[in-house]
Amino acid sequence: MMKFYWKYPLFICLLLFFVASTAHAGEATFEQNEVVQAAGDFFGSTSEGLGRVIRRAFKKHGRPNAYITGEEFSAAVGIGLRYGKGFISMKKGKRRKVFWQGPSVGFDFGGNVSKVFTLVYHLKSQEQIFQRFPGVDGSFYFVAGFGVNYQQSGDVILAPIRTGVGLRMGANVGYLHYTKKKSWIPF
Numbered sequence: 001m002m003k004f005y006w007k008y009p010l011f012i013c014l015l016l017f018f019v020a021s022t023a024h025a026g027e028a029t030f031e032q033n034e035v036v037q038a039a040g041d042f043f044g045s046t047s048e049g050l051g052r053v054i055r056r057a058f059k060k061h062g063r064p065n066a067y068i069t070g071e072e073f074s075a076a077v078g079i080g081l082r083y084g085k086g087f088i089s090m091k092k093g094k095r096r097k098v099f100w101q102g103p104s105v106g107f108d109f110g111g112n113v114s115k116v117f118t119l120v121y122h123l124k125s126q127e128q129i130f131q132r133f134p135g136v137d138g139s140f141y142f143v144a145g146f147g148v149n150y151q152q153s154g155d156v157i158l159a160p161i162r163t164g165v166g167l168r169m170g171a172n173v174g175y176l177h178y179t180k181k182k183s184w185i186p187f
Contacts, residue, residue: 028091029063039117042069043163049146050161057119057148057159064159066090066120066129068098072162075111080104080172081186084116088126096126101186104137104174112166121157133158134175151176 030038036054043050057064070086082102087095123129135151135158151158177187 029065030067030091031063032058035064035067035119038067038069039161042117043115047146050163053146053148053161054119057161060150061119061121061157061159064119064121066123066126068116068118068120068129068158068160070098070100070116070118071114072100072116073111073113074168076104076106076108076168076170076172078105078108080106080108080174082174082176083184083186084176085182086116088120088129090123090126093126097180098129098178099180099182100176100178101183102132102174102176103186104172106170106172106174108168108170108172110166110168110170112164112168114162114164114166117161119159119161121159122155128156129178130180131156132175132177134173136173137171 032054035058036051039050039054066088068086068088070084072082072084074080074082080103082100082104084100086098088098089095120129131153133151133153133156135149137149146161146163148159148161151160
């Protein structure tokens with residue numbers, strides 16, 4: 001009779017292990033080297049600065065399950081506007097066009113044009129990207145460099161990595177509204 005009781009805990013442990021490993025395997029995420037390669041291909045080269053920014057995002061939030069590649073322009077004189085377009089790619093799924101626009105307010109002056117590679121975390125479907133993401137941004141553009149900030153709405157976290165040219169300095173608070181169609185109305 002004693003031999004029979006030890007099988008239940010072993011069976012339960014094996015069942016829990018199987019369920020946990022299946023759930024993790026179902027979550028299709030990008031490895032760090034995949035993201036570094038994709039970002040390097042998008043930006044045209046891999047640099048120490050880009051690798052450092054990506055490592056910091058991975059350390060803070062883990063492995064993303066999607067990313068957005070695109071271009072944007074923004075300008076501000078206290079009140080700012082940002083417009084962009086690109087493609088969202090999930091680990092499992094096809095690429096889809098996405099647009100974003102949004103207002104900001106703060107101590108922020110100048111303008112810039114940027115290439116943007118955005119890491120996306122906890123996105124269950126591409127449809128979930130189409131909403132507003134509040135955030136805080138600080139910029140100093142005089143020559144090109146890499147910078148990252150974070151935006152969050154619910155469980156979905158965005159980590160846009162930007163490099164660009166222009167003359168821009170300041171800090172602001174605002175949001176980006178991701179949409180299916182291009183819009184000049186930033187709200």
